[in-house]
Amino acid sequence: MAAQVQDVVEFSHKQMPFSHLPHGATSYFARHLQVVYLTRENQMQWLQTGGVNLYLVRSGVFDLVSIHGDTIARLTEGDYFGFPSLLTGDKIQSHLQVVTAGLLYVLDQQSFDYLRREYRGFEQHFVRAHANRLLSSQYKTRDQSWSERKISELMSSNIITASAQVSITEAAMKMRHYGVSSLVITDENTLLGIVTDRDLRNRVLASDIAPSTSIQSVMTKNPKSIFENNRAFSALHLMLKHNIHHLPVLDEAYKPLGVITSTDLLRQQKSDPVQLIGKIYKASSVAEVKRYSSDIPELLKQFSNNIEDISVIGKLLSGLTDALTARLVHLYQLEYGQAPCAFSWICFGSQAREEQTLHSDQDNGILLDANITAKQRVYFAHLGATVCEQLVECGIKRCPGNIMASNEACRGTVTQWQSRFVTWIKEPTPKAMLNCKIYFDLRLIDGSKSLYQDLCAALDMIRRDELFFAAMATDINTNSVPIGLFHQFKLEKGNTQHKHLDLKRRGIVIINDLVRLYALNVGIYKANTLERLDALLKFDVLSSNDVYDLKDCWRYLTQLRLKTQIKREGLPSNCIDPKTLTSLEKHQLKEAFHLVRHAQQASAFKFARASL
Amino acid sequence: MDVQNLTFIIVGLSFALYIGIAIWARAGSTNEFYVAGGGVPPFANGMATAADWMSAASFISMAGIISFAGYDGGVYLMGWTGGYVLLALCLAPYLRKFGKFTVPDFIGDRYYSQVARIVAILCAIFICFTYIAGQMRGVGVVFSRFLEVDIETGVYIGMVIVFFYAVLGGMKGITYTQVAQYCVLVFAYLVPAIFISLMMTGHFLPQTGFGATLADGSGMYVLDKLDGLSAELGFAQYTEGSKSMIDVFAITAALMVGTAGLPHVIVRFFTVPRVKDTRISAAWTLVFIAIVYTTAPAVASFARVNMVDTINGKDGSGTLYSEAPAWVKNWERTGLITFEDKNGDGKMSYSAGKVSDPNSANEVKIDRDIMVLANPEIADLPAWVIALVAAGGIAAALSTTAGLLLVISTSVSHDLLKRTLKPDISDKQELLAARLAAMVAIVISAYFGINPPGFVASVVAFAFGLAAASFFPAIIMGIFSKRMNKEGAIAGMVSGITFTAAYIIYFKFVSPELNTPANWLFGISPEGIGIVGMAVNFLIAAVVLKLTADTPKEVQDMVESIRNPKGSLAAHVH
Amino acid sequence: MGLYPWLLRYLREYKLKQSYFDQQKYVIIDLELTGLIPGEHEIVSAAWLNMRASKIDLCTAGYMLNKEVQDLSQSTIYHGIDDDALLEGSSLRGLIASLATAINGHVLVCHNAVLDWGFIQRVASVYQYRITPKAIIDTMKIEKRRLLAQGRPLTQDSLTLSACRARYGLPEYKQHDALCDALATAELLLAQYSAISMGRREKLSIII
The missing domain is CATH 1.20.120 (Four Helix Bundle (Hemerythrin (Met), subunit A))
Structure with a gap:
C-alpha cells in the first residue's frame, strides 16, 4: 500500500464531501489521485485525453466554459469539475480556460466509482452538484444577452428633476451642476416632459428664445418613456425608432425613476476597445489599471466575432499594452515624483510592430538622458522594475529573453543603446541576429520624443554596414x-x-x-x-x-x-x-x-x- | 570492380554527402531563444575557405606543372600561398572594417563614384570568367578520363554538373558542404601521395619522402634521379629553373597580388561573425592549404620518375607500345596522351621536344594536366584510390566554380542590372537574370575549357595577372592612401588591365611565335606581366591624382578611421 | 583509454536530452537527514514518488524510516518523528534497496540534488548497491539558473523549496516530512517546466 502524503490528506479532508465522510474515504482518495499542473497551453492534453476523471482544484484559477463559450463557473481552490461526465458517462461538454495556472488532483473513473459505491455521502454530493450545475448553466444562458436585461439594472439611478415653471437658465444651471445631459420635468410625481442638451441648443439658442422663459415652453412634452421592468431591448428599439437618446424610466405607478441614455445601452456592449483604452488612460490607480486589463481577453473574444478584418486585433492589443504602459509609467511618477531627467519608454518586437497577440510577452526598455547621474539611475531602475512587474500582473507575460526595462541592460542613454546595437552589427553571431530582430523593431511609448529621435538618428548612422545586412x-x-x-x-x-x-x-x-x-x-x-x-x-x-x-x-x-x-x-x-x-x-x-x-x-x- | 564503376560509386557517394549536408543544414532550425550564439567554428570555416581557395588548378594542374617544369613550376606554389597571406593579413581586415561586402562596392564607396564601381564590377566579371575557364578544363579532364570519353565531351558533362550544382542546387554558402569538399579533396590528394611515397622511398610523409633516397636499393636521392633523367632526355635540370630570376619574381608577385584580389575568397572572411574568429580561421586556412601545397612537389617528382620509368622502361630503351601499361591506353582515349611511332621500332620513347618536330626523338605527347589524375594509375595503386582522386578533382573544381559563378551572376544581375541599369526589376526577374548570367558564364568558360589558351594553371595565372593589374592597386590605395581620388583610381584600373590584357593577348594569341624571353618587356613573360600592369596602375593613378582635385574631406576621414585600430565605430559615431 | 565508455555515455546523455520531457519516467526523492555531510550524518527517512507523462502518481508514493538512526537531535524537533515511530522503520539496507528499485531506470529529481544524491551514493556504496538514475534533475539548480537569467538577486532563502514554490503560486504546505517535500518538489518541477517551455512541448535538454 502506498504511503499517503499528509498534506494532501489534510487538504482533501477539509473539502466537501470528504469533510462529512469517514477518514477512510479521504485516505483512499489521497492515495489514488494523480497531481498535474494545468496551464493555458497544456490543458487540452489533460482534458481531452485519458478518459473522464474527477478533478479537484488545489491551486490556481480556472474558468469552466460551456461549448457555447459562456462561462459556467469560476473554479478556485477546493472546487471540483469533471464529475458530470463521470456520473452520466457523456462526453465532456465544457472546457476550461486557465486564468492562473495551478495544480489539479485527478481521480480516475475506477477510483471515483469505488468511492461512489462505498460512501453514500460521496455519491449524493456529486449528484446534487451536478443538478445545481445544470440549473445554473441554463439560467446563465438565458441571461446571456445584455439586451435581455432589465432597464432598472442599466439606468442611471439618481434622477434629476425640475418643475415646469423654472426658467431655462435655472434648468441649464441644474444640468451643469449635476453633470447630466438631460433633465426630467415633473409635477410632483408625474412626468411632464424632458429637456436635453440638444433641446437647449435647437430650441433655445438657435430659436433666439429668452433664457428667462419657463422651461415648459421648450421641453419635449409627453416624451416617450419606458418602465423599469422592460428589457433593454425595448429601450433600444424605441430609441432607434424615434431617433432619441434619452428615455425617462417610470415605475408601475408612472412615477419617474431615472433616465436611460443610448450611452448606457452602448456601455453594455462592452466590445468597444477604444473605450477601454480611454478608460485605461484615465485610470487613477494601479489597481484600476489592473482591473481594466482583466477585461482585455473577454473584450478581444467579443471583438473578434464582430469584425471582418482580423488583423486589426494585433493593433488593438498593442494599443492596449501601450495604454497600460503609459498609464503605469504616469502613475509611478505620481507616486514617486517626477522623473529626475528626460527619458523615453520604448518598446520592441511584436508590440512595436503592432502585432501583439494574447500570448505575446513584454519587450521594453528605457532610454535615458545623456547626462544622467548614478543617483538618478536608481529612480529609473525602480521605475523599470515596478512597471514591468505591474504589466505582468496585468497579464502581459515576462520576457523569457529578459528584454525588459527591469533589466539593467535595457536602460541606457542613447550612446549606451547605440553601443549595444554596434556590438550586434559588428559581430553578427546568430545570437546577435536574434537580438537585432527584436530590437530593431522599436517604437516610442511614453516620454521624451527628442531622445527617441536621437536614438533613431544614431541607429541610422551605424546600420550602413553591408556585412550586417549580409549576415541578416x-x-x-x-x-x-x-x-x-x-x-x-x-x-x-x-x-x-x-x-x-x-x-x-x-x-x-x-x-x-x-x-x-x-x-x-x-x-x-x-x-x-x-x-x-x-x-x-x-x-x-x-x-x-x-x-x-x-x-x-x-x-x-x-x-x-x-x-x-x-x-x-x-x-x-x-x-x-x-x-x-x-x-x-x-x-x-x-x-x-x-x-x-x-x-x-x-x-x-x-x-x-x-x-x- | 573496375575503375569506372568504382569512380561512379565514389563520386556518387561524395555528391550524396554534399547534398545530404546541404539538406541537413537547411532543415536544422534554431530554437528562437536558445541560439547557441557560436555559428560555425573557426576550424570548420578554415576548411571551407581552403576548399574555396584550392581550385582544380591547385588540385589537378599545380603538381602537373611542377612535374614538367621542375623548379620553374614552383612559382605557382609560392605565388598562391603568398597571395593568401596577403589577402588574410592586408586586405580582409580593412575591407571588413569598411563594412563592404564586395570589392566593387568598396571601390565604389571609397572612390565615391558609380563609374569606379562599374569598372570594378567589369574587372571582377572578367577575372572570374578566366578563372572558371581553368576550372572547366580541369573538370573536363576528370570526366573524360573516367567516363572514357574525349576531353570535349568531358567538358560538356562537367558543364552540366557544375551548372546544376552551383545554380540549381543552391549548395553554395553552406559551410559544411565546403568542409566536406575539403575533406574529400585533401584525402584524395594525400592517399595516393602517401602510398607512392611509401613505395618509392619508404617514407610515410610525402614531404620527407621528397628529399629522401629511393627504396629500390640504388641509394640515389629522388631529386638526383630526376635531374639525371631530365638531363638524359634533353630537358633542363629538374631542380634548376630555366626562367630568369626577374621573370620568376614577376610571376610569383603577380600570382600573389592577383589572388589577393579574388572576389569569391574575400567574401568568406566576412561570413564569420566575430573578428577574432576571422583571424583564427584565416590561420587554419593556411594550415589546410599548406597540407596540400607542401605535398604537391613530392607528388610531382614521384609522378615524373614513375612516368618516365614506365614509358622509357627501367633501362631507358623504351617500352613496347603493344605492352604499354593500361594507363597509357586509358589516357590515349581522352586525347591527352598521343603516341606516334616515328622510328617504327614499336617502342615508346619520351624525351624533350615536340612530337610534331621530325628532328626530335620524342614520340609521346603527355598533357600536364593528367599528372595528378594519372599518378595512382602509373604507380599501380588500387582502383579505389584512382576513383578517390577523381572525386577529389571534382570537389576541388566544384567548390571554386560555384563561388565564382555566384560572383558573376550577382555582379551582372544585382550590381549591373538592378542597381545601375534598371532599378525597377522585380526579385523574380533579378534571379532569372542571375541564372541566365551563370549559364552564359558556364557556356563561355566551357568554350575556353575546350580550346584553352594555355594550360589550366596558366589560364588561371592570367586571371591573377589581370586581378593584380586592376583590383589590387585600387584596393591598396583605397585603404592606405587617403588622398587617392576617383579619377586616379579609375585611370589606374583601366590602364593596368588594358596593358596587361594587351600584353598577354599579343604574346599568346596574336603572335605566339614571338613569345620568347628575347621579345619580352624587361624579360618578363606574359604570366608575370601582371606585376608590371600593377606598376602601371600605380603610376597612372599617381599622375592623374596630381592633375585632378583632391578627395572630399569625409572620404579622407573615413579612410583614416578604417586604419584606426579602434574599428570603424569612431568614424560613424560622430 | 576510456574513450568507448565515454562515447557511449555521451550518446546516451544526448539521446536522453533529445527525448521529450513527458516521455521520461521520473522518481522524485526527498530525504530527511540529521545533517549535511554524508558519512558523518545519517538518513532519517526517505520518500519517493513517481511521475510519468507529467502526472504525479500518488499511488506510487513510498516512505521509509531508518530505524538504525543514531542521532535524532535535529529531526525530532523538525519533523515530528519520535522513537515509537522509529521502531516501525526498516533497516538502512532495506531502505537503500527500496531506493535502488525506485531510482533505477528513472530520472531522479531532487531539490538540492547534490545533498540527497550524495547521501544516496554514500549509503549505496556501503551496502554495495548500484544505483544508476538515467539523469539527475535538480529543481534548485533550475531555479537558480532562472533567477540569474532574469537578473534577480539571489539570497540565502530565495532557493528554499517553499520560496521557489511561492514564486510559481504553488500552495504552501504545512507538513515538512519527506513525502510532503517530495510531492512539493515534483509540483515545483512541473511548474518550472511549464514556465520554461512556455507551454510548448519541449525536450529534456531545456531543463537539464
Whole structure:
C-alpha cells in the first residue's frame, strides 16, 4: 500500500464531501489521485485525453466554459469539475480556460466509482452538484444577452428633476451642476416632459428664445418613456425608432425613476476597445489599471466575432499594452515624483510592430538622458522594475529573453543603446541576429520624443554596414517555408498528435524579417510591417510588384493564422492542419509560401551574394 | 570492380554527402531563444575557405606543372600561398572594417563614384570568367578520363554538373558542404601521395619522402634521379629553373597580388561573425592549404620518375607500345596522351621536344594536366584510390566554380542590372537574370575549357595577372592612401588591365611565335606581366591624382578611421 | 583509454536530452537527514514518488524510516518523528534497496540534488548497491539558473523549496516530512517546466 502524503490528506479532508465522510474515504482518495499542473497551453492534453476523471482544484484559477463559450463557473481552490461526465458517462461538454495556472488532483473513473459505491455521502454530493450545475448553466444562458436585461439594472439611478415653471437658465444651471445631459420635468410625481442638451441648443439658442422663459415652453412634452421592468431591448428599439437618446424610466405607478441614455445601452456592449483604452488612460490607480486589463481577453473574444478584418486585433492589443504602459509609467511618477531627467519608454518586437497577440510577452526598455547621474539611475531602475512587474500582473507575460526595462541592460542613454546595437552589427553571431530582430523593431511609448529621435538618428548612422545586412539575409535564409521539393506541404510535429503547418514561424516571421531587412537598408524608421512596406514603395530596393506581393502574403497568412487561433482544435497556437483547408485555400497558401520563398532567396542573393 | 564503376560509386557517394549536408543544414532550425550564439567554428570555416581557395588548378594542374617544369613550376606554389597571406593579413581586415561586402562596392564607396564601381564590377566579371575557364578544363579532364570519353565531351558533362550544382542546387554558402569538399579533396590528394611515397622511398610523409633516397636499393636521392633523367632526355635540370630570376619574381608577385584580389575568397572572411574568429580561421586556412601545397612537389617528382620509368622502361630503351601499361591506353582515349611511332621500332620513347618536330626523338605527347589524375594509375595503386582522386578533382573544381559563378551572376544581375541599369526589376526577374548570367558564364568558360589558351594553371595565372593589374592597386590605395581620388583610381584600373590584357593577348594569341624571353618587356613573360600592369596602375593613378582635385574631406576621414585600430565605430559615431 | 565508455555515455546523455520531457519516467526523492555531510550524518527517512507523462502518481508514493538512526537531535524537533515511530522503520539496507528499485531506470529529481544524491551514493556504496538514475534533475539548480537569467538577486532563502514554490503560486504546505517535500518538489518541477517551455512541448535538454 502506498504511503499517503499528509498534506494532501489534510487538504482533501477539509473539502466537501470528504469533510462529512469517514477518514477512510479521504485516505483512499489521497492515495489514488494523480497531481498535474494545468496551464493555458497544456490543458487540452489533460482534458481531452485519458478518459473522464474527477478533478479537484488545489491551486490556481480556472474558468469552466460551456461549448457555447459562456462561462459556467469560476473554479478556485477546493472546487471540483469533471464529475458530470463521470456520473452520466457523456462526453465532456465544457472546457476550461486557465486564468492562473495551478495544480489539479485527478481521480480516475475506477477510483471515483469505488468511492461512489462505498460512501453514500460521496455519491449524493456529486449528484446534487451536478443538478445545481445544470440549473445554473441554463439560467446563465438565458441571461446571456445584455439586451435581455432589465432597464432598472442599466439606468442611471439618481434622477434629476425640475418643475415646469423654472426658467431655462435655472434648468441649464441644474444640468451643469449635476453633470447630466438631460433633465426630467415633473409635477410632483408625474412626468411632464424632458429637456436635453440638444433641446437647449435647437430650441433655445438657435430659436433666439429668452433664457428667462419657463422651461415648459421648450421641453419635449409627453416624451416617450419606458418602465423599469422592460428589457433593454425595448429601450433600444424605441430609441432607434424615434431617433432619441434619452428615455425617462417610470415605475408601475408612472412615477419617474431615472433616465436611460443610448450611452448606457452602448456601455453594455462592452466590445468597444477604444473605450477601454480611454478608460485605461484615465485610470487613477494601479489597481484600476489592473482591473481594466482583466477585461482585455473577454473584450478581444467579443471583438473578434464582430469584425471582418482580423488583423486589426494585433493593433488593438498593442494599443492596449501601450495604454497600460503609459498609464503605469504616469502613475509611478505620481507616486514617486517626477522623473529626475528626460527619458523615453520604448518598446520592441511584436508590440512595436503592432502585432501583439494574447500570448505575446513584454519587450521594453528605457532610454535615458545623456547626462544622467548614478543617483538618478536608481529612480529609473525602480521605475523599470515596478512597471514591468505591474504589466505582468496585468497579464502581459515576462520576457523569457529578459528584454525588459527591469533589466539593467535595457536602460541606457542613447550612446549606451547605440553601443549595444554596434556590438550586434559588428559581430553578427546568430545570437546577435536574434537580438537585432527584436530590437530593431522599436517604437516610442511614453516620454521624451527628442531622445527617441536621437536614438533613431544614431541607429541610422551605424546600420550602413553591408556585412550586417549580409549576415541578416543569411540568417533569414536559415528559416524555410514549409513547401517541399515536390510542391507539397512539409508538416511539422510539435507537442500534439497532429501534424501541422506553423504559419507564424514559417511564414509571417520570414516576411517580417525580410521587410525589416529592407526597411533598415533604406533607413525607414517604422516598426509595423505593413507601414514599412508602404514606405518601401518609395525606394528602389524592392520593386512595387514585390512590395504588393509581400503585403498580400502577409495579410493572407495573418488572417488565416488568427482565424485558426480563434477556433483551434488542439493545435499549437499559430499552426494549422492543412487537411482542414479547402483545395482553393490550399492552393492559395502554397502560392503565398512560394512568394515568401522567392523573396527570401532574392534577399540572400542581393545582400549576402549567397546561393541563387 | 573496375575503375569506372568504382569512380561512379565514389563520386556518387561524395555528391550524396554534399547534398545530404546541404539538406541537413537547411532543415536544422534554431530554437528562437536558445541560439547557441557560436555559428560555425573557426576550424570548420578554415576548411571551407581552403576548399574555396584550392581550385582544380591547385588540385589537378599545380603538381602537373611542377612535374614538367621542375623548379620553374614552383612559382605557382609560392605565388598562391603568398597571395593568401596577403589577402588574410592586408586586405580582409580593412575591407571588413569598411563594412563592404564586395570589392566593387568598396571601390565604389571609397572612390565615391558609380563609374569606379562599374569598372570594378567589369574587372571582377572578367577575372572570374578566366578563372572558371581553368576550372572547366580541369573538370573536363576528370570526366573524360573516367567516363572514357574525349576531353570535349568531358567538358560538356562537367558543364552540366557544375551548372546544376552551383545554380540549381543552391549548395553554395553552406559551410559544411565546403568542409566536406575539403575533406574529400585533401584525402584524395594525400592517399595516393602517401602510398607512392611509401613505395618509392619508404617514407610515410610525402614531404620527407621528397628529399629522401629511393627504396629500390640504388641509394640515389629522388631529386638526383630526376635531374639525371631530365638531363638524359634533353630537358633542363629538374631542380634548376630555366626562367630568369626577374621573370620568376614577376610571376610569383603577380600570382600573389592577383589572388589577393579574388572576389569569391574575400567574401568568406566576412561570413564569420566575430573578428577574432576571422583571424583564427584565416590561420587554419593556411594550415589546410599548406597540407596540400607542401605535398604537391613530392607528388610531382614521384609522378615524373614513375612516368618516365614506365614509358622509357627501367633501362631507358623504351617500352613496347603493344605492352604499354593500361594507363597509357586509358589516357590515349581522352586525347591527352598521343603516341606516334616515328622510328617504327614499336617502342615508346619520351624525351624533350615536340612530337610534331621530325628532328626530335620524342614520340609521346603527355598533357600536364593528367599528372595528378594519372599518378595512382602509373604507380599501380588500387582502383579505389584512382576513383578517390577523381572525386577529389571534382570537389576541388566544384567548390571554386560555384563561388565564382555566384560572383558573376550577382555582379551582372544585382550590381549591373538592378542597381545601375534598371532599378525597377522585380526579385523574380533579378534571379532569372542571375541564372541566365551563370549559364552564359558556364557556356563561355566551357568554350575556353575546350580550346584553352594555355594550360589550366596558366589560364588561371592570367586571371591573377589581370586581378593584380586592376583590383589590387585600387584596393591598396583605397585603404592606405587617403588622398587617392576617383579619377586616379579609375585611370589606374583601366590602364593596368588594358596593358596587361594587351600584353598577354599579343604574346599568346596574336603572335605566339614571338613569345620568347628575347621579345619580352624587361624579360618578363606574359604570366608575370601582371606585376608590371600593377606598376602601371600605380603610376597612372599617381599622375592623374596630381592633375585632378583632391578627395572630399569625409572620404579622407573615413579612410583614416578604417586604419584606426579602434574599428570603424569612431568614424560613424560622430 | 576510456574513450568507448565515454562515447557511449555521451550518446546516451544526448539521446536522453533529445527525448521529450513527458516521455521520461521520473522518481522524485526527498530525504530527511540529521545533517549535511554524508558519512558523518545519517538518513532519517526517505520518500519517493513517481511521475510519468507529467502526472504525479500518488499511488506510487513510498516512505521509509531508518530505524538504525543514531542521532535524532535535529529531526525530532523538525519533523515530528519520535522513537515509537522509529521502531516501525526498516533497516538502512532495506531502505537503500527500496531506493535502488525506485531510482533505477528513472530520472531522479531532487531539490538540492547534490545533498540527497550524495547521501544516496554514500549509503549505496556501503551496502554495495548500484544505483544508476538515467539523469539527475535538480529543481534548485533550475531555479537558480532562472533567477540569474532574469537578473534577480539571489539570497540565502530565495532557493528554499517553499520560496521557489511561492514564486510559481504553488500552495504552501504545512507538513515538512519527506513525502510532503517530495510531492512539493515534483509540483515545483512541473511548474518550472511549464514556465520554461512556455507551454510548448519541449525536450529534456531545456531543463537539464
